[in-house]
Amino acid sequence: MEQMLQMTYLWLKAGHIIFVIFWMAGLFMLPRFFVYHQEATPGSPENAVWVEREARLRRIILMPSLIVVWIFGLTLAYSTGAFHQGWFHAKLLLVVLLSGYHGWLVAYAKKLARGERPFTGKRLRLLNEVPGLAAALIVVLAVVKPF
Numbered sequence: 527m528e529q530m531l532q533m534t535y536l537w538l539k540a541g542h543i544i545f546v547i548f549w550m551a552g553l554f555m556l557p558r559f560f561v562y563h564q565e566a567t568p569g570s571p572e573n574a575v576w577v578e579r580e581a582r583l584r585r586i587i588l589m590p591s592l593i594v595v596w597i598f599g600l601t602l603a604y605s606t607g608a609f610h611q612g613w614f615h616a617k618l619l620l621v622v623l624l625s626g627y628h629g630w631l632v633a634y635a636k637k638l639a640r641g642e643r644p645f646t647g648k649r650l651r652l653l654n655e656v657p658g659l660a661a662a663l664i665v666v667l668a669v670v671k672p673f
């Protein structure tokens with residue numbers, strides 16, 4: 527029984543990490559798409575191609591990964607008692623912020639589809655540092671568990 531629980535935990539953790547990779551890949555790709563999308567004239571055929579690419583990335587990669595990462599992560603937390611540990615509180619805060627960033631990207635994609643171009647390409651490139659920084663901190667918290 528003990529061994530079965532241990533195996534379930536390891537499979538859950540493997541699934542969690544696999545979908546974290548997919549989610550992060552999507553979070554890195556979408557703002558890169560925006561940089562190129564912004565250069566297309568609103569209403570042009572090229573603009574329509576980017577709108578479709580972004581919608582597919584959101585539908586096929588980003589949204590399913592977000593859901594699976596949260597479900598597996600919360601199940602792991604429940605099974606390990608992480609809800610009572612300091613590192614997990616900090617990780618949860620960062621992951622909530624990262625999920626908010628995901629939501630912001632979706633809203634930005636909708637603005638681009640409407641022909642709005644609120645940010646410059648340079649600002650979008652800078653913003654692309656956000657998921658990398660967040661991922662580094664989250665991994666250190668999850669692996670090192672410094673507190």
Ligand code: HEM
Nearest residue numbers: 543546595596599600602603606608621661664665668669
């Ligand atoms: C979405 C909400 C998330 C929740 C609720 C969550 C929760 C958890 C929990 C409870 C564990 C097990 C830790 C242990 O071994 O005791 C874990 C493992 C891990 N998580 Fe998450 N996680 C989430 C998102 C993420 C994200 C976004 C990343 C990376 C960017 C990440 C990276 C990892 C890594 C690398 C491990 C393996 C740690 C180890 O075994 O040494 N997690 N996660």
